[in-house]
Amino acid sequence: MVLGNEVYDKVFRSIDVNADKFVEVLEEAVAIVSISAEPEHRDDCVKMSHWAKAKLESIGATAELVDAGIQHLHDGTQLPLPPIVFAQLGKDPKKKTLLVYGHLDVQPAKKEDGWNTDPFVLTEIDGKLFGRGSTDDKGPVIGWIHAIRTLQENGIDLPINMKFVFECMEEAGSEGLDEALHNRKDFLQDVDFTCISDNYWLGKKKPCLTYGLRGISYFFVKVECAKQDLHSGCYGGSIHEALPDLLWVLSQLTNIDGTINIEGLNEMVAPVTDDEKEIYPKIDFCIKEYQNDLGAHGLTRKTKEEILMRRWRFPSLSLHGVEGAFDGPGSKTVIPAKVTGKFSIRTVPNMTPEKVDEVVVAHLNKLWATRGSPNRFEVIPQHAGRVWLSDPNHPNFQAGAKAMKRVFDVEPDLTREGGSIPVTLSFQELTGKNVMLLPIGACDDMAHSQNEKINRRNYIEGTKVLAAYLLELGEFQ
Numbered sequence: 001m002v003l004g005n006e007v008y009d010k011v012f013r014s015i016d017v018n019a020d021k022f023v024e025v026l027e028e029a030v031a032i033v034s035i036s037a038e039p040e041h042r043d044d045c046v047k048m049s050h051w052a053k054a055k056l057e058s059i060g061a062t063a064e065l066v067d068a069g070i071q072h073l074h075d076g077t078q079l080p081l082p083p084i085v086f087a088q089l090g091k092d093p094k095k096k097t098l099l100v101y102g103h104l105d106v107q108p109a110k111k112e113d114g115w116n117t118d119p120f121v122l123t124e125i126d127g128k129l130f131g132r133g134s135t136d137d138k139g140p141v142i143g144w145i146h147a148i149r150t151l152q153e154n155g156i157d158l159p160i161n162m163k164f165v166f167e168c169m170e171e172a173g174s175e176g177l178d179e180a181l182h183n184r185k186d187f188l189q190d191v192d193f194t195c196i197s198d199n200y201w202l203g204k205k206k207p208c209l210t211y212g213l214r215g216i217s218y219f220f221v222k223v224e225c226a227k228q229d230l231h232s233g234c235y236g237g238s239i240h241e242a243l244p245d246l247l248w249v250l251s252q253l254t255n256i257d258g259t260i261n262i263e264g265l266n267e268m269v270a271p272v273t274d275d276e277k278e279i280y281p282k283i284d285f286c287i288k289e290y291q292n293d294l295g296a297h298g299l300t301r302k303t304k305e306e307i308l309m310r311r312w313r314f315p316s317l318s319l320h321g322v323e324g325a326f327d328g329p330g331s332k333t334v335i336p337a338k339v340t341g342k343f344s345i346r347t348v349p350n351m352t353p354e355k356v357d358e359v360v361v362a363h364l365n366k367l368w369a370t371r372g373s374p375n376r377f378e379v380i381p382q383h384a385g386r387v388w389l390s391d392p393n394h395p396n397f398q399a400g401a402k403a404m405k406r407v408f409d410v411e412p413d414l415t416r417e418g419g420s421i422p423v424t425l426s427f428q429e430l431t432g433k434n435v436m437l438l439p440i441g442a443c444d445d446m447a448h449s450q451n452e453k454i455n456r457r458n459y460i461e462g463t464k465v466l467a468a469y470l471l472e473l474g475e476f477q
């Protein structure tokens with residue numbers, strides 16, 4: 001059924017009228033410290049799953065909390081994973097079914113990391129809503145709820161059935177999710193389209209739709225030199241220290257231009273095709289502005305095409321930190337006994353987690369053998385997420401593009417994303433249907449970083465896009 005413009009206008013007006021209330025709901029969600037990577041916040045993750053279930057029930061969905069199993073931590077402890085929210089709204093056999101996925105967990109954040117405001121108190125400054133999870137991914141998840149509520153409050157029948165999967169472990173590799181989905185194949189059986197709002201626009205003004213994600217393979221490298229930390233004055237010079245060993249290994253994994261120095265890794269990367277090369281020049285992206293916005297001292301490549309390809313379709317390796325090394329203020333004179341380096345590789349077609357683990361472990365062990373250190377050395381693959389590519393010519397993307405045009409009066413760019421959402425390929429494989437990423441946040445939202453925010457405009461106009469997309473999907477019945 002083709003809906004007139006007046007229906008969309010009514011919905012958009014209603015979202016504007018309720019904007020302050022929508023911000024208050026985001027404030028409530030941000031206040032729940034659902035950091036999935038920190039075991040001490042596991043109860044908050046559970047609380048967040050319950051919170052989302054109640055919100056889904058408030059719009060008439062039937063929701064359940066699905067057990068995700070047990071997490072086995074590296075120190076030997078076991079911890080129940082937070083439950084996954086499965087929900088369903090509408091079961092009309094004449095309608096198509098949309099699956100929406102989002103995550104309720106967040107990255108760690110502390111005020112002393114350099115935040116200007118408390119990360120868990122949503123704070124509005126100059127139209128920016130600062131708070132951990134505001135853009136990644138609590139804002140977009142709540143956007144879906146408000147989009148549906150607005151249609152209901154305006155007496156507009158949802159033209160599709162909806163299913164929801166909201167998890168609380170995405171930022172820690174989506175542990176337990178694939179297994180839960182495999183155990184509940186029936187839940188995904190009748191899904192016709194999937195939409196995920198969990199990434200960001202390429203710029204600050206122009207919206208985009210996203211058809212690709214890099215995968216991720218995360219590693220720990222442990223070096224141990226003694227049974228406990230040592231006084232550097234008493235023992236320095238007499239033993240082989242763990243931290244220089246670790247830094248020596250880590251420093252050799254990449255070149256100055258960001259290419260990866262791991263034997264067998266770059267050979268897995270699919271060659272760039274001529275068709276692909278034609279896509280990049282048309283994309284609206286300015287590398288000068290990109291560099292300025294980041295305050296970066298330089299970029300690894302000179303052209304827009306090369307930089308986009310570095311972000312989207314070549315692998316990258318990032319060092320994240322060293323556990324066990326002294327990192328406080330002041331000058332402590334200690335030799336750390338055990339240090340664990342943490343790094344991840346963003347992967348691209350045709351890299352697979354199994355093959356990446358194999359070549360990384362083999363390369364690091366080979367490198368270590370040339371060091372000549374007597375210390376204990378171990379490489380431990382952690383979680384992995386697979387690469388995903390979709391078909392951007394599918395009607396699902398056409399519905400997304402029409403919705404964005406209605407709200408922003410511009411055709412969205414088609415982009416790939418350098419980040420990872422581990423479950424995306426699983427949804428595509430398990431449903432056999434199209435998956436689309438529909439971001440609402442801007443490129444400068446600083447997800448995972450200090451002062452994460454979502455612009456009030458993106459949050460509210462984004463809610464309109466989600467509502468319009470639901471209506472546009474109804475046209476493909």
Ligand SMILES: C[C@H](N)C(=O)N[C@@H](Cc1c[nH]cn1)C(=O)O
Nearest residue numbers: 136170171172173198216419420
């Ligand atoms: C793109 C998405 N919003 C996101 O931030 N994903 C994370 C997923 C992840 C995997 N391991 C840890 N986090 C990311 O890309 O880092």
Ligand SMILES: [Zn+2]
Nearest residue numbers: 103136137198
């Ligand atoms: Zn996310």
Ligand SMILES: [Zn+2]
Nearest residue numbers: 136171447448
């Ligand atoms: Zn994230």
